[in-house]
Amino acid sequence: MDDDRLLLLKAVEIATEGIRNGGGPFGAVVAREGKIIAEAYNQVTLKNDPTAHAEIQAIRQAASFLKSYDLRECTLYSSCEPCPMCLGAIYWAGITKVVYASDRNDAASAGFSDNIIYSEIMLDPSDRKISFIRMAEKEGSKVFKRWNEFEEKTPY
Amino acid sequence: MDDDRLLLLKAVEIATEGIRNGGGPFGAVVAREGKIIAEAYNQVTLKNDPTAHAEIQAIRQAASFLKSYDLRECTLYSSCEPCPMCLGAIYWAGITKVVYASDRNDAASAGFSDNIIYSEIMLDPSDRKISFIRMAEKEGSKVFKRWNEFEEKTPY
Numbered sequence: 001m002d003d004d005r006l007l008l009l010k011a012v013e014i015a016t017e018g019i020r021n022g023g024g025p026f027g028a029v030v031a032r033e034g035k036i037i038a039e040a041y042n043q044v045t046l047k048n049d050p051t052a053h054a055e056i057q058a059i060r061q062a063a064s065f066l067k068s069y070d071l072r073e074c075t076l077y078s079s080c081e082p083c084p085m086c087l088g089a090i091y092w093a094g095i096t097k098v099v100y101a102s103d104r105n106d107a108a109s110a111g112f113s114d115n116i117i118y119s120e121i122m123l124d125p126s127d128r129k130i131s132f133i134r135m136a137e138k139e140g141s142k143v144f145k146r147w148n149e150f151e152e153k154t155p156y
Numbered sequence: 157m158d159d160d161r162l163l164l165l166k167a168v169e170i171a172t173e174g175i176r177n178g179g180g181p182f183g184a185v186v187a188r189e190g191k192i193i194a195e196a197y198n199q200v201t202l203k204n205d206p207t208a209h210a211e212i213q214a215i216r217q218a219a220s221f222l223k224s225y226d227l228r229e230c231t232l233y234s235s236c237e238p239c240p241m242c243l244g245a246i247y248w249a250g251i252t253k254v255v256y257a258s259d260r261n262d263a264a265s266a267g268f269s270d271n272i273i274y275s276e277i278m279l280d281p282s283d284r285k286i287s288f289i290r291m292a293e294k295e296g297s298k299v300f301k302r303w304n305e306f307e308e309k310t311p312y
Contacts, residue, residue, distance in 0.1 A: 009295060083244055084244040144263070
């Protein structure tokens, strides 16, 4: 059995452990050079944290372990296709490889509405179910002007 | 000046504070009934946490304060249009109103690549720049079967 499959099965096992422990049915593992450096299951309801998806938790742990927000040498293994939130986190972390088992349609059959978020995200903000209101553009743009001019910044 | 504008200007002020304190140029506020219950600036580089966007931090704080992962009574004020990761978090938190100042194009001019993630997210996983590999579908589906049959679960 190759390493990818083995590490993915570990993520699936963690998802099952999550159910047993009162969490959500999703598990994730972050590995570097084939070694696990972080693992987590969904803890949204356990932690009262809507962002505590398995992937987000595993990414945060891996970054903390490596003392870096840049995880480009890591692979994420997830029991299910990452939702748009987690996908965004994967891009920001610079992860370049994701291995997963179930997909967004399987998640829907278990009551998780990734599909709605995928549809909404493609719409113009003003067309979404959530009310998006834009104002104070001038004040907002001053922030980026200051950022562009700030010489001691840590760009990323 | 109406409340929305005032609370948005607070988020903008926090973004500026973020720059001063070595964080990223983004600020967010979560309010309920016009009262601020959480505020944060981007701390990705400060915390070595790729998920520590202003909005994610503010949502986590608000949920912790309310002891609930359900923020449907809250409004999010953000100095900039939320990126796809934060947008996902907003949907999962059930927030129904977002007020923002700058947009994804302004963010691009300051070096933040929200636009790339928006384009990638719309593609089929197999067409993305990140390598997405699916396997172990059978093992993955067992997790959701177990979840669907688990009587003591906390659905959300």
